Each structure stands twice: as C-alpha cells, then as structure tokens.
Amino acid sequence: MPPRRSYDQYCSAARALDLVGDRWTLLIVRELLAGPRRYTDLHADLPGVSTDVLASRLKDMERDGLATRRRLPPPGAASVYELTERGRQLLPVLQALGEWGQAELGERRPTDAVRAHWFALPLLRSLEGEGLVEVGLEEGDFHLRVGAGDGPVYGDGPAPGTADARLVMDAGTCAAVARGESTLRQAVRAGLVTVTGDGTLAKELREA
Template sequence: MTRSYDQSCPAARALDVVGGRWSLLIVRELLLGPRRYTDLVAGLPGIGPNVLAERLRELRDAGILSQAKLPPPAPSAVYELTELGASMRPVIDELTRWGMRLPASSRPGDTFRLSWVLGCLRASFRPEEAIGVRETYEFRVDGDAFHLRVDDGALDIRNGSATDPACVITTDLGTFMAVGARLVDIQDAAARGLAELEGELPAAARAIAIVGAHPEATGGRHGIVGAVGATFRPEHALGVRETYEFVIGGLVFHARVDDGTVEMGLGPAADAVTTLVTDLGTFLQLGVGSLPLEDAVSADVISVNGDLEAALRMADAFGVVRAGGPVSVH
C-alpha cells in the first residue's frame, strides 16, 4: 500500500496517488492507448507481478484508469485511462522534456522499448508546424506499428496501425531514430533502401518536420555530414590539425580539423589519420551518448582503422562519449 504524505497540499495529494514507484510509468504506457496486462508487463521490464497488480488497483481506485473488454475477434480485458488519467498527458510530456535535458547515459542492465521513444516524440511536438494539417502517419518499426494523428496543431500518438494514413514508413529502429534526429533525410533513407515509403513523400516530410529534431539541433544542417559538423567542439580541438574519415553504412565523408576549426566534406580523404567504420544505428548511439566508443569497439560493432590516438582525439572533438578504460582495436 502506498503511504500518504498526510499533507493538505494538492501536490502532496497528487503524489499520494501517482508517487509510488511504477505508477507514472503505467500512465506513460496507457497514454498510447488501451493495454492488456501482458502488454504492461512487456512495457515495464523489471516490475514484479504483485507490484503491477497493486499499482493497477491503486490507480483504478483513484479514478486514474479503468478496465474494459476488447470486442471480438480478440476479446480480452484491457486497462485504459479515464478522463482524469488522460489529463496527466501534459504532466508526463513535461517530465519527458525535462528528462531529455539531462545528460544522456546508459547503465549496465538498462532496457529500451519503442514506446518510450513515442513519449519523446509527443514531448518534442511542435504545434506551429502542424497548423492547418489534418492527416495521419503510420510507422512500422522492427515489426511494431504506431501512428500519429495530427489535427490542426494537435497531436495524438497511438499504438497500432491507422485506418487512413497519408503515408506509411517501414524501417528499423536505428534508421527511424536517425531520420527523427535529422541525421538522415527520409527521401535519402528510402532511396538507399533503409526505409520503405508508401504514400506521398511530402506527407512523410511533414511528419518528420512536426515531430523530428528541431532545426537548431544540427545548426540548420540536416543530414549526417551536417549533423556531425554541428557537434564539433572547437575548444576540444585547439592545436589539432588532422583529418578523420567516416564510413557509415556505405556513406563516406570526412572532417578536416585545423586548430579549433572544422571543414566537413563528402567522400574519402587521402590524408585521413584514422577511419571510423560502422552502421547507421551504432553511429546514432555514439552520437546521442548512449554507447561509449570503447564499448562499441569491444563489441565489434565498430572498427577504427589507422591511428588509435587520433581516433580518441576525434571522439573528444566531436563529443563522443568515452568509457574511460583502455581500447582494444581489432
């Protein structure tokens, strides 16, 4: 039983209801639509069955959620938010926005679910980009489907397929995140076979503009080359004069560093001191700080060809997370 703060304060009363461990995360899952008990177990790795059952009962007793029956052909009991529970959407969104400002880190044992990315999409939604837009976009990512419904500046994100999508984008998680982060243009991803697009390209472009990374996230430069250039930290490259080459899923580009300045360019570099070779998904993880360079090398998901010390200088100049331990290059 969740203990009460016994304070006559709206904030304390709210925490009496949703302040227990897992309670807000249960609400997070249900904001994407009704969920079966097994769906909640899958979306909340680490929760014990007794704790989940108790939290569901507490939230139901508080009027946050209710139980309903799905209609045939697959009748089953589901949990869904009440009007009171659904009104917590701005609270969860603001908490997500605040969390996105914290330093990115990945700890041993951390898990990852696509539904958690969807909360970030909702939190990064820009209503001004969706004024006058009324359409639905469907995404199929590694076998999971969800859709975004935009209605003149308002957004609703739900699990499952859509009945009337303006476009359907099918891809893997790495490409999905790269497109959303503006590291890869959706048209380029489709042309390179990284994504399959059904429907009109302009509709897909609108979807990315509405919920993708803000233009200032890459200094107005969208695409892998521009985004990498935007992460350059001049103060970490003073006195450095060397060229680094990147081979990312078949795309080759380079960065020429000259005493705190950088010049990005497509294609290989004849004078590269080191070359980083990896796939798009791993490269994205390096970029967002969820995968240290040394860990990627140790796991053989990335290779560094050339001067190892130069690779470490490159990582420092472009803000790639370091694990702090020794690196063994194969």
C-alpha cells in the same frame, strides 16, 4: 480496498503525488496513453515490474479514477485497462517530466531495456499541428496522433489508415531527439530522417 496512503499535506503537489507518486504508476500511464491494454501486454512492456506490483498499481489507479477496466466483447473476450479522462490529463505532466529528464538520459546502458514506442512522447514534443504520423525504426514501427484532443496519442505498429507522414530513422537519431541533442526538424535537414507522405505534416517537415 485499503485506503490510499497520503502525505497528509495541504498542497496540490503533495495531493498529486498521493495518486501518482508510487513507483511504476506514471510508467503505466505512459503505456495506457497508447489506448486500451491487456494486463499481459502491460507486463511485457514494463520490464522489471513484478506481477503483484503491477496488479496493485492498476487497482490503485482504478480506485483513484485514473484508469478503468472493461471486458472486450467476443471474440476478444479479454479484459483491458484504459485511462479515464482524468488519467489522460497526465499527458502534459509526463511530457514535462520527460523533457526535464533529457539531461539524465545519456547513452543507452547495457542493462537498459528499450521499446520502440517509448520514443513516441519525445517525438510528439517535436511535432506541431494535427495529423497521423507513422514512425519506422529498426526496433519496430509505431504511430503518433499529433494534436489528439482525446483518446490514444500513440500506438504500436503501422498507422491505422493512411498516415499524413511517415518518418524513417535509425535508433541513434531518435535517441538524439529524445535526449534533446537535436530537434526532429534539424534531423530532417541533416538527412537523418526520411519523410514521405502527402499530408501537411510531411510537407512542413520536408520544408523545414
């Protein structure tokens, strides 16, 4: 592979941007925080990226030790990409970037794509403790692993197994939390989020 482009500056921020500063790289990380993903799934959930650019970014991430590719055993027999430990360490970076970008979110534009699981990271910022949380939106279900030390922090679809809490809300409420206009606890108190479940997280939210 060709050598990585560099800012050639002896600065940790510049070194970090050497690895993740290219367009689409951090959004690929966002998708891979859900766990192993096939190339076709990544392309479907990154509307606007070309196949050539996606393939190039994934190769860069493999070269730089942020992601790996492996072959699933039969009957899957498909190649998947997943984050390395170094790649998973970008979670707080994405969280901080998302929090900083709240002021830029505004109302959804007609040209804006949306996926239900894109709300996962903003909701994670509103939850404390540990546990499995299932979220139901009109656009679909996803689940969060609150306080996960390693591995996937969220995933598409219902929670695997019994969730500690299930949250049901409309997209407007979820977007308000993502924009920083409301905390999750405030939305629960206002009756905008239905909380069910017997886990500690559910009880804490109902008592908020």
